[in-house]
Amino acid sequence: MSMKKLNENNFLVEKIKALRSKAIKKKPQFEDEQLDKPVSFWIKEDRLLKEKGKEFTVILRTKGCSWALGETGGCSMCGYIQDSTIEEIDHIHIINQFNYALEKKIKEISADKDDFVLKIFNSGSFFDDDEISADVREHIYNRIAEVPKIKEIVVESRVDYITREKLKIMKNILKNKYIEVAIGLETTNDYIRNTYINKGLKFEDFLNAVQISKDNNIGVRVYLLFKPPFLNEQTAIDDCASSIQKLAELKVNTISINPLNIQKNSLVEYLWYQNRYRPPWFYSLFKCIIKACKDNSILDSVRIISSPSGAGTKRGIHNCLKRDCNEFMINSLKEFVITQNITCLIKKDDSYSCDCLIKYQLQKNFI
């Protein structure tokens, strides 16, 4: 893979590695009991392909993302390595983790009137055999196949690990379910992705992965990072809007916009401590989505979702730090995601307005 070549010019690599090394050196010690439980799992409201539904999310604890652990340093905004074991973990533990979560929630799922989307996150690549072996994957597929309420499945992976064979196996077992492979493209701009985010991913390789997925009747979900490090608000808006439009042209199935949140030991945290980075404003995110979906036909063919982490806090997407303002914004966003109706994001005069809007308008050019 041409991962190394993409990093030749990357002057951030040393810094990223130095910052991440704290987490890697720590090599957290987990008891067996802990290793048999996932990092986290939950159920909440979500948007299915064409309707409202629920999500059942499971976060598995694996060895960790190979990109982050490798020589190239990993992505500049990611701190998920904190949740990983770093050391090799016996695959039985991962099976146990999944089983644990499913058994805890199966009753609730079966009793619910809504349909479910199952999201399996391992803060790495689902198809990376070093993290999750083929056996483990097969076990997971088989267990999912038994749950009729789960209509959609989402897994994440770097494109390096997406192969026709792996997708075929998955599709064969889960033939009646809608599968999406989520790829962290972050932006359609190669330069921003590889120089500022240090993703090590070329757009053409992404296109290949999309093609492979389509050939196997598997949906593609693309993660876009809203306001990567080294960008200001307006460039974030321009870049994300342009990415959405380009992806809509490629007819991907879902676009998930992830506003950057400050994670521990990441390069972004280092910049944030020095006031050289400010997480995005809600106003910018809304402007971006409105701009991209100006002609509403995009929303007819592409599902746009966003459930930001740390929203309303200093480390996540926020306007001012007043609870009312941020709650209003979070709810508006949620409503948009559920209904896919752009008018939820357009503020009307008589609805809530916060004094921080003027602050945003005046500061926009400097942050």
Added chain:
Amino acid sequence: MNYFFELITKGIGFSRVGRIICSKESKRFISTPNILVPMKKSLMNHISFLEEFEDHEVFLILKEFYLKIGFLREKFKHTGFIYKHNGSMEKFKEILANNIDIFSEDNIIPLIPFNIPTTTINKEFAKNEIINFISDANQILNQYQNLDFGLSIKIFEHPELFDLYLPLIKDNSNVRIINLVDLFDVFSKYRNILKVVFQIKQELDNNLVLMASGRIIPKLYPILVYLGIDLIDCSYLLYLSSENFYDTIEHLLPIYKLKYLPCPCPICKRKLKYIREDKYSSDKIEQLTLHNIISAYTYMNKIKLYLRMEDFRGFVEKSSFDDMNIISMLKVLDKQYFNAMKLETPITQANRLINCFGPSSYYRPDFQEFRERLLKSFTPESWTKLIIILPCSAKKPYSESKSHRKFHSIIRKFRDFPDFQEIILTSPLGSIPRQLENIYPVNSYDISVTGDWDNEEITIASNMLIKLLEKYDKDIPIICHLKEPGYLKIIDNARLKLKNKFHFTEVKSNLTTIESLKSLENSIRDLKDSFKPLEPLPKIKNFSKSWTRKINKILDYQFGTRAGEKICSNGIRTRKNDRRHQIEIIDLTNNENLGKFYFNTGQIELNLSGANRLLPLNENTNYMVFDGQLIKGNTLFRPGIINYSPNLFPKDFTLIFDKDKKNLIGLGKLEVGSNYIKNSKTGKIANVYEKIK
């Protein structure tokens, strides 16, 4: 577009008054220096904004929406615009392509944006980003070769990276404005700032318009103009206003700290007064923004006024006391960059009072140049047999003061007084021979005098006195008619270095009492014949007249050593024209008019007859070679100059030769200096006040 920027007047330092030509046909100009006011919807909604800025010449457009044709042509017919995009380069290219007609016709100047990265990790990273940006910018500039652009430049605190931009700017003549985005962000790194500014002025076309944006607050405006910035973006004030800061120029204060609003602008007089104490108020922030921009705008108007009407250097020095970094920057400029700065500094200023505020004024470029030039050009009169050292006076020129009139009443009692050389000690100009008391800046400076001299002042005057006296025979007696300890210290220092004998008069009470003057008289009488000069005063040549002696030495000062001898070889007589404040210089033998001395500038303007006597030229005399045999019109423009001497100063006089450098075809007064001539292809260089027809 052939030429974009026209320099009108050169000021001290790199400051200059000029104009950007938006449209020659519709006579739309943007005068510089000027402030760029951002067009923001929240501001435009206020009547106060429209009232205050209806006549403003240049705005910053930040949104594509404002580019729409109808809006601009309707509301702002006589205004220039600069379009600044804050987002991605890709989006900018798209906007450029979609609005190309508007940019071409309406003379809105697009700025090629350099928005990301917002910061860098290390120098290698910064270098790579700059290289990447340059490649993008190059592509845009090549694609739209007929469109004028501004180019945004970031150096990320590494001034050596500025080198990377030079080929891009030099190779693309459609780069007209250089927007320094982050150069002034960290003003404490003033040495970096100076490195880049001097690189721009010495290696790039001086007709490039310099724009400053980024974290700039109004108290920096004077020094920025001094550094040659033509356009200042005041957008940072929007950010500061959103953080509740109120700008009073001297200070940036949080508004909650203000008990009184010290500003008479319509905003502070009306709404802001009442809502000042509201805590979270959008209205308050909007009013604050208006006040801050109006305050900056007013300050810029003051700067523009003082640039034209007053001694601008004095104004910059005063403003420097608002910030220690500006003081440091001025010090470094004066000491380390003098050799480059002197060619940018007018050699004279007419009708202005030059105030010296203290140590910040001692080494200003015009003062340093004056001291150096005096020492270089002044040669003793060969018949001098006595030197008298006197203190300066408040009134200028010194001869017109009460004290000096009294001194002269004694000195001129003696028939051989022309054999005496008077030297006046002063701070901060040093030691002035009497013959040069009417030139700039001796004729127009003022300083606080309390009797106390600081060490620096004493050093400057001592060094100058020593160098001056070293030109004289060591046996010439020196009489010191001085009282204050400062003056006496200077003499002490001179005595340590020189072998001359210093004699002191007896001063009773002060220097102009009858007793003191008597003592002076006695000293002169006793000592005046103790030295026999090699050559006596030439009898036939009118040298007993003070103005004859003055004209000689002023000619030396202006045109190089021995220029006076060449021009006044037959002897001269002078005729004072009180009404015109001039002195005519006439050849004694053939009554030929040779030139005029102007009191207001302290300069001699030679005519062709006088100037022809300077030939053959000595190495110090200024000249230019014109590409032709005859000059048409009264202005010499850059394309017409094929050669020039390396030490041309603004407001100095220059001889203009024909193509073969054989014949003198004209005389000019320079608008600019050699550095500008070297680094420009167009522009007015000199006013030709006389030429052969």
